[in-house]
Amino acid sequence: MQRQFIQTFLNNRYLAYLLAGIFLILSILLGISIGTVSVPMLTILKIISAKLFGFISLDQIDPMYSSIVLDIRLPRVILSGLVGASLAIAGAAFQGLLRNPLADPYTLGVSSGASVGAVLTLFFQLSIPYVGSFTLPLLSILFSIVTIFFVLTFASKIERSMRVETIILTGIIFSSFLGAIISLMIALTGDELRQIIGWLLGSVSMRGWEYIKIILPFFVIGSALLMFNAKELNAMSFGEERAQHLGVNVQKRKLLILTAGSILTGAAVAVSGTIGFVGLVIPHFSRLLWGPDHRHLLPLSIITGSGFLIIADLISRTIISPTELPIGVITALIGAPVFAIILLQRKRMERSG
Amino acid sequence: MLSVQQVSGGYSSEAVLRDVSFKVKQGELFGILGPNGSGKTTLLKMLSGILPIQSGEISIRGKRLQEYKPKQLAKIIAVLSQHSSQTFSYTVKETVSLGRYAHQKGLFHTWNSEDEEIVQRVMKQIGVTTFQHKNIQELSGGEKQRVFLAQALAQEPEILLLDEPTNHLDLSYQKELLDFLKEWTTENGLTVISIFHDLNLAGLYCDRLLLLEKGMIQIDHIPNEVLREERIRDVYHTDIQKHAHPKVAAPQLALLPRVYKEEEKMEVDESLVHVTKKWIEVCTPIPLRTMSSGVIGSGMGWHRTFVNRHVDKDYRCSDHRAEMASFLKAHGFEPAETVGMMTAVMLEDVVFRRFVHEDFSIFVVVTAGVSNAIDASKSELHSFEVTPGTINTWIFVNGELSEEAFIQSIMTATEAKVKALNDLAVIDQVTGTLATGTSTDSILIAATQSGRGLEFAGTITPLGKLISKAVYQCTTDAIRKSRMRKQT
Incomplete structure (x- = not known):
């Protein structure tokens, strides 16, 4: 079997991390280097280490380079990395919890929920006192949490056993509904139409360091919460009853994991719009790389997820340069076929097993 | 060890079980019987803490079930249920290792040598060591059942609950599993409470049987008394005949097919x-x-x-x-x-x-x-x-x-x-x-x-x-x- 081969090849866990790490670093460097103005790799390293450690002076470097790197490309790469990581780990957690390899913030409708929150904030120019710029992510997160609980309650009403297909179908129903609400709001605004549409399809361009500050705390909190629940996720991927038999406090852990997943999704959507399929594709590949054990699946998803989105962003802004494609187009082009393949594999397994 | 007093309960609105009381001693192999819908699985789910108790009390070693935290309970009770979801292809060893969850301490659940030793020992006893690196999705039904049994035993429980453990198993696996459980009850003092569909297997292996009928206890007694012809006929509404096992002192019941009675009269002459x-x-x-x-x-x-x-x-x-x-x-x-x-x-x-x-x-x-x-x-x-x-x-x-x-x-x-x-x-x-x-x-x-x-x-x-x-x-x-x- 293909997976067996890959796993014997990678039976050393460090090797899996090493490969993922190399992929991430490479994509960061490529992401910074390539563009309308190409920046040499060495210069990038110099600029970054100068900024980080300060013992190399920036004087010998062309100020245009350092400005491109520090003000435009680096924040963009970091932001897309954080968004990719958030979506990937959230997807991995949703999949483990729901025992559903097709679950992902996008297919579950959580992303759409977060979008509604974000659009509402933008539309009404909302600002919650004291939190200021965090109003956007907080409202997105709130809407994600509400959406995921609605979706799951609804799915369990349809069918107690909550089959994979039922959950996905419910997610799609909610997505369409929430999408319609967003369209309605856009139609009512008129002026800001293009800005919101661009944002809806997902983009990490022209966001700057501001947005990194917005997503970072939520990314740290959400990921930490999920990592602490890796063992519980392992137990729950055998079914909630079995997890309880094994000693897991299912109700509490489930709530924690769903909340953490929603925090990550909400924050990611708030800064970059709805980017689909990252949470679906990345955990799937990480599982091929290192099996389904969540103690390693989650960190590996973070690393490969961020690398993946950086590359996707790079492609989206270079492929028909100077025009930029929305990043969601690239992820959907890769993600939808993977979704189809997983679905086919599942059906084949059910038939043979 | 385990005592159930006047317990009623079931799924949300209506009570499936009514006024059920019984006790199980340590080291017993206790069988639960009953026709479909008599509340066997409900009872087992209540014992394992999955379903809430509406009234009455279940206590384990003198402590009420609700007072146990999930982890504490998992150290005492392990469950082998009929179905479990296997969406992701964990290896056999990863699956068995999950049985140690309740025993691990600290935020990061460190895996120590004792855990490893127990997992290895249990895998050896159940005979799954040889395929410990295989994915469970690739195993046959009987092998999967054994892996989950190993997982349950890795919890080092004092009570093991089983829901029709012999379902989907072929004849030799059925016997192997029950022989094994019997051995653990007599040698390790494990208490086993199991639902049986097969009355004959229950009669053969159990020390005591509980017969449920419409959510109430029909009888709680030794197999020979529980498996009386008239009783089983009444509870299951079917024709059976009791006879003795040819080798062991255990009652066996035989089904009487309906054609038997419609046969034409024949005389030997x-x-x-x-x-x-x-x-x-x-x-x-x-x-x-x-x-x-x-x-x-x-x-x-x-x-x-x-x-x-x-x-x-x-x-x-x-x-x-x-x-x-x-x-x-x-x-x-x-x-x-x-x-x-x-x-x-x-x-x-x-x-x-x-x-x-x-x-x-x-x-x-x-x-x-x-x-x-x-x-x-x-x-x-x-x-x-x-x-x-x-x-x-x-x-x-x-x-x-x-x-x-x-x-x-x-x-x-x-x-x-x-x-x-x-x-x-x-x-x-x-x-x-x-x-x-x-x-x-x-x-x-x-x-x-x-x-x-x-x-x-x-x-x-x-x-x-x-x-x-x-x-x-x-x-x-x-x-x-x-x-x-x-x-x-």
């Missing part, structure tokens, strides 16, 4: 007898319930052909059963459906006759020779030697016999045979006293098991009277015929 030079055969259209001492088909059983075969006086064979079986096959009889006997007597001297009494009848076939007649009271004077039987008595009863009636029929027939021998003054050649039979006599009682029920066959019961008369007359005639042949 002269028309079914076929005599050739080499054998006498009786073939019946339906199998008869038999008790016999034949060479083949001896003991209790169901048979439809009956063969009395002629062999030479000096017939010797090291394995006469196998020889007889191949003889039967060679002549188109199915050994598994046949009661076969041997005799050195000339088969033309057979005597068969039908005897009728009111609403039932019997049909008797006797071949008799008395050259090796023996006085049973002095049989120690004879050396042991297997020679072909010389008085072979077949009694076909057109009626329904109880097991007692079979045994009494044999007694009655034997007594009648002895009397016939005495009246004909057959002498034991070694001792010179009156003989009671020959050294290798065989008998067959076969009943159609339809028509009149005959519970007893003692000498003065209607059946006994008929048997005595028939056996006496037929044996006498047969011995006379054989004597005549010798004189001529």
Whole structure:
């Protein structure tokens, strides 16, 4: 079997991390280097280490380079990395919890929920006192949490056993509904139409360091919460009853994991719009790389997820340069076929097993 | 160990279980039985803390179930349920290792050498070590079940709950699993509470059984008492018959298929007898319930052909059963459906006759020779030697016999045979006293098991009277015929 081969090849866990790490670093460097103005790799390293450690002076470097790197490309790469990581780990957690390899913030409708929150904030120019710029992510997160609980309650009403297909179908129903609400709001605004549409399809361009500050705390909190629940996720991927038999406090852990997943999704959507399929594709590949054990699946998803989105962003802004494609187009082009393949594999397994 | 007091509960609105109370002691293998929908699984889910208790109390080691935290409870109770989801392909070892979850401490759940040792030991005991690196999705149903059993045992529980553990397992796995559980209860003091669908397996392995009916306890007792014919018939609304296990002191229940009752009435009589030079055969259209001492088909059983075969006086064979079986096959009889006997007597001297009494009848076939007649009271004077039987008595009863009636029929027939021998003054050649039979006599009682029920066959019961008369007359005639042949 293909997976067996890959796993014997990678039976050393460090090797899996090493490969993922190399992929991430490479994509960061490529992401910074390539563009309308190409920046040499060495210069990038110099600029970054100068900024980080300060013992190399920036004087010998062309100020245009350092400005491109520090003000435009680096924040963009970091932001897309954080968004990719958030979506990937959230997807991995949703999949483990729901025992559903097709679950992902996008297919579950959580992303759409977060979008509604974000659009509402933008539309009404909302600002919650004291939190200021965090109003956007907080409202997105709130809407994600509400959406995921609605979706799951609804799915369990349809069918107690909550089959994979039922959950996905419910997610799609909610997505369409929430999408319609967003369209309605856009139609009512008129002026800001293009800005919101661009944002809806997902983009990490022209966001700057501001947005990194917005997503970072939520990314740290959400990921930490999920990592602490890796063992519980392992137990729950055998079914909630079995997890309880094994000693897991299912109700509490489930709530924690769903909340953490929603925090990550909400924050990611708030800064970059709805980017689909990252949470679906990345955990799937990480599982091929290192099996389904969540103690390693989650960190590996973070690393490969961020690398993946950086590359996707790079492609989206270079492929028909100077025009930029929305990043969601690239992820959907890769993600939808993977979704189809997983679905086919599942059906084949059910038939043979 | 575990006590359940007046517990009611079930899924949200209505109570599936009502007022259930019982206790389970440490080291017991406790079976839960009941028809579909009687609340077995609900009870098990309440014991494992999955379903809430609506009223009453479940306590484990004197502490209420609700007071245990999930982790504490998992150290005491492990559950092997029927289904578990296997969406992702964990390896066998990863799966078993999850059993240690409740035992691991700290935020990061560090895996220590004790955990590793226990996981390795359990995998070895259950026999899954060889495929520990395989993915569970690739395993067969039986192997998966074993992996999950290993996972449950890695929890080092004091109580193991099982929901129809033998479901989907083939015969050898069923036995293997239950033998294993039995061993753990006796040797490690593990308490096992299990739901059974198969009443016979439950009767075979359990120390005590709880029978549920419509959410209430029908009875909580030892298997022999719980598995009473009338009780199971009432609770399951089906026809069954209880009988003893052939090797172990355990009750077994047999299903009675419906066609059994609709069978047409059949009588065994002269028309079914076929005599050739080499054998006498009786073939019946339906199998008869038999008790016999034949060479083949001896003991209790169901048979439809009956063969009395002629062999030479000096017939010797090291394995006469196998020889007889191949003889039967060679002549188109199915050994598994046949009661076969041997005799050195000339088969033309057979005597068969039908005897009728009111609403039932019997049909008797006797071949008799008395050259090796023996006085049973002095049989120690004879050396042991297997020679072909010389008085072979077949009694076909057109009626329904109880097991007692079979045994009494044999007694009655034997007594009648002895009397016939005495009246004909057959002498034991070694001792010179009156003989009671020959050294290798065989008998067959076969009943159609339809028509009149005959519970007893003692000498003065209607059946006994008929048997005595028939056996006496037929044996006498047969011995006379054989004597005549010798004189001529």
